[in-house]
Amino acid sequence: MPNSPVAGDFTWETNGDGCCIVQNGQRIESVKPKPRAKWFNSILEANGNTPLSKLSKIPLQYSVKCNIYVKLEYLNVGGSMEDRAAIRMIEDAFVMARRLIREEGCMVGPSSGAAVFAALKVNQFIDDEWLLKNKIISHIEKKSAVPKETFDPKVLVYDPTTLAGVWKQNETTKKWTICSHKFNPYRSERPAVMENVLGAIHNTPLVKLQKVPQDKGIKCNMFVKCEYFNAGGSTKDRIALRMVQLAEADGRLKPGMTLIEPTSGNTGIGLSLAAAVKGYGCIIVMPEKMSKEKALTVEALGAMIVRTPNDAAFDSAYSHIGVSLRLQDEIPGAVILDQYRNIGNPMAHYEQTAEEIIDALDGKVDYVVIGAGTGGTVTGVAKKIKEKIPSCIVVGVDPEGSILADPNDGATAFYEVEGVGYDFVPGTLNRSVVDKWLKSTDKESFEAARELIRKEGILCGGSSGSNIHAALEIALDLPADKNVVTILPDGIRNYLTKFVNNEWMMVRDFSVTANA
Template identity: 85%
Template sequence: MERAAWPSSAIRQLTAPANRRARYRRPLQLAESLPEGSNVVILAADGIRNYMNQFIDDEWLIKNKIITHSEKKTVKPKDEFDPKVLVYDPTTLAGEWKQDETTKKWTKCSREFKPYRAQRPAVLNNVLEAIHNTPLVKLNRVPKENGVKCNMFAKCEYFNAGGSTKDRIALKMIELAEAEGKLKPGMTLIEPTSGNTGIGLSLAAAVKGYGCIIVMPVKMSKEKALTMEALGSIIVRTPNEAAFDSAYSHIGVALRLQSEIPGAIILDQYRNMGNPMAHYEQTAEEIIDALDGKVDYVVVGAGTGGTVTGIAKKIKDKVPNCVVVGVDPEGSILADPSQGEVGFYEVEGVGYDFVPGTLNRTVVDRWLKSTDKESFEIARDLIMKEGILCGGSSGSNVHAALEVARGLPEDKNVVAILPDGIRNYLTKFVNNEWMIVRHFDVNETV
């Protein structure tokens, strides 16, 4: 077959063998000579995940003599501070959201809801439009091997632009703050987070031109920090053992930094209405839409609680017979705040030592607890047996979903939320040595 002619000399130049760095510069150089209205399409062949220990990491760049020293910025709060800056209650929602007394639907809200977007545009104006509309994937081998007969589906949130379900709330919180005049050009976002909200905010800050400082505990993965630094954010680490109301916790340090940095704002995922609203407006609608309303169980992990609360409220509105199951790790108090005992756990992004204002426990029908062992082993099974490149908390949710699904008839549909992907954990549960040191079972083929 005769090969078709190249459509232009520009495309020949772009595809010709050349120095790689020069090749990446060429699209911009060639575009400068094109008339207004021309379209240039560049193929982005892969993503950041494959290079977490290479060009994303300053240590690698220095070792390979690409740079001589790190130019990453650092920041730390002053040792002396006014105790008043720590006066903060993360357990109250910053707004009002109630059921309508007549319809019993969760439509009475102090913020205006956006209409549901059923699908992504074919062409995106920026990468933030690649947030929402994630795929719902049927699980096959894992349910079968665990004796499940009903349909199990995974809501793969790592298909969001920044790689997690937290991209949704980051965008929503920023949109609300901009609309209310609280966030203006030139300001700096500061956020205490376990990482994924920080990545979502870093992504949006990069697109919109805001400064961004992320404060997170030491236990959160290096990959999360590298991703946020690549997006231009400054990372501040805090002790794992610091209680939420300590001046040295990620919340305490964020509050201290906000008091010292002019033009800084904490959007506050623990209290911000945008957190559950994002999932009420979109995530739940996507699930209901995909299954034509036949949703019998939804299994959602809880951290700030925004995901489970937002999804549950919309599910209660539209599919009232659906059972909402919350998942909480051993060592967290969200499933039973009266227990009061907090312990260490390895799974990231779930659980807390307080009940955030964004978690409405009344809309959760049932709670299940998860362990690190269960979470990581199921997550590795999902990777190996389903090809789903998920994170550790996804294993928590699917393990709980398997428990729910056992004994259900074939026509029932169980949905598990998979909050993030493998990128954030390449040096953690994906790594056999890391698993063995912590006495978790290892399947050598992962």
Template identity: 40%
Template sequence: MDFSNNILETIGNTPLVKLNKIVAEIDALVLAKVETFNPGNSVKDRMAVKMIEDAEADGRLKPGGTIIEGTSGNTGMGLALVAIVKGYKLICVISDKQSKEKMDILRAVGAKVVVCPTDVEPTDARSYYSVSKRLAEETPNSWYVNQYDNMSNSLAHYEQTGPEIWKQTDGKITHFVVGVGTGGTISGVGKYLKEKNPNIKIWGIDTYGSVFKKYHETGIFDENEIYSYITEGIGEDILPKNVDFSLIDGFTKVTDKDAAVYTRKIALEEAIFVGNSAGACIKGLLQLKEHFKPDDVVVVLFHDSGSRYVGKMFNDDWMRERGFLEENVTKAEDVIKDHIDKELIVVRTEELVSHAIERMRKYKISQIPVVDINGFVGSVDETDLFRSYVADKNVAEKPIKEVMGKPFPIVKMGTPIEEVSKLFTKENDAVLVDLGNGNHHIITKYDIIGSIK
């Protein structure tokens, strides 16, 4: 009989799959190391086992103890599998930008999940770094994993992932491309491969809002580069000890939008359902295409499963809200198609200014057309109302007709978006679309900006 003694024994030996359509413009053989075949559906299963086994060996983790870790979700899943098999409790501290699916999955496998804000400094008491450390100090018989600085992370990939890739490519690999977060994968694999062949190039995929690329190129840790970003699993606002910059030949940065778009492309063009960092890797690979020659063998690592992102990158509404959905916006109605069925909010000339203000608050809008029995006769804007209020504190009780501006321009359905855009000026912040049958809808600057690709 051929069976494993427990689920942990199924970790590793993931397949290497040739990519075709999505890398058609790259003149080299491109192979994907698909880590979703691990039982926890990510590359992090490998280092989760290694970190726990090493902690057990040197006494940092004792029987019946509590494992505590700050994670983007995948490391938490790997730790959860080991914790279940070995009888440990697990607390995962996660940032609020991570997908709901990741949080739900962690709870499903028995982890306690603590959610922290993303938009704070690493040293802030609310950050997931700080909360993880605090919980480790407060929890009896606990061990703080710290995957960023725990060198068992990169060692796992030096001992496992690197040798697998070398063997699967029969030593013919010329380039390794991978997203960089904790740095364990790129450093462990990179070290092994360069020991086998120093000419192998190691490329890291970074994201905007992260410090890796500039630090690698200049040695400068530039805090001005740090800002919130959407892409999960890669990039950092710290320098983890696991990132060995001496092993990395270069970085390329990928935008949030490109990462999301290419995540979907991988599924549609290669039938491989993988996560956000895989999309970033493919776009980064295309950005690096001039580095590859026809005889090269390029291996790109796909970190995790697309199932973690069903409510995000694989959700049209989520993509559309962020302007990531590649839709053809050419006419006036295309810009407002997501809310074209909503009623146009108006205010009448004889109504009070306070009524317009109340409507703006209720519907969270900034511009309102003004009407009388003859049709559109004016408009009010939150900026103009604010100025009027500063000049006259009693303006709220005055009729709209005393403070309204010029009516918004009206265009017909089918008007090219270029023509609509020209109607926006310093004096005019909206345009009305005539939908027919006496119905109209409003296009704002926000709608125009949201349609920009």
């Protein structure tokens, strides 16, 4: 009650235990940070406990000697500080907020007193056209990278179906410990204070679903891993960071070099984030069908975007892979980390994601349901899960139009869901660790995602709907003591002009009220 005369009767006091509210000299309520639970009964319980990230570049440019930290409130459940209390947005913060994104990798938005990111407003905020129209910036600077029309065909000699590096199972222990790279230790908690925003990658919340399973008569426990709580908004932040770490350790990535990556968008955001923090150049090559929001986020982080035709096969010179290979050949100091072959992709999920799931549920995991694109998530999680919980069943999810569930069926077709499925089997996908495959349609995926948003308040993306639809199918006949876990790869931010939009859904004959 900020305008109430009664408010004057209350004061704050601090002691060794935290803060307390005092009325007329009497302590009436203690306020101190709560320990973070292993898993949550609703998405609202995951609110708060946002980390502090130290700024490195911008303070130096202002000759500031002290330490400056920013509180990453966009890692709240709804994407902003407004999830805790309403705040007033001010226009003067726009320019500095954009610098925080581009130079520090902090995905912030403008608010009074601090630049704090509001995820549901990012589409408007980082759009240069909007900033130009509102006279917040005077001109638009966009760099482009277009490969030459003439090129050596040898540049395109590339096999994305083989893993770069060695990663084998020990026949005696049955553990996947024979690897050409050293594994990172498991980090059980996200640090409260971090040197930069990359520390906000990993340790995402596991939330138990309530209304959606109940409405379908499901008795077992269903949990979702909310990967949009990663620093860049998706599970791909994990692999982007790990691939950069491995390349730096191997000497393939050095200061002044440029990262190039063919991607459906989220890996591009993760790499752009890492490049912004570490000072690398970055060029992201993605098909035309990928959302405008993804491209805007990549550009806001200072990377360049190159678009390619949706119908170009992976081995075409004009596909996102072909264009990336040509650009790498033309640009001095450029390197493709290659999420389709890079061992850091599945390693990130073996080292961390799977361990987080196992830890949260104290080893009681009966099914994991994971969509496959590059296959790194399902491969890495499955390898670790099967080491520690051999009875756990791993279910892969593949969209109609993709061949990952059945490579012998070479028939492919266009589908709208982003970030899953391919017309080839990437080297990072080990199909032998997947027990069962389920197919999903665009209609099932988008309607399931909207239902999850509407009924559980979980702001997930379209491929999350694919996983949820498959997980519900698995859970339907399971007893009450079983635990089913699925991954929600990204959040709503990337799709505000797509499946979140009623008109977009209706044009495609998808229901906007299904399972209401």
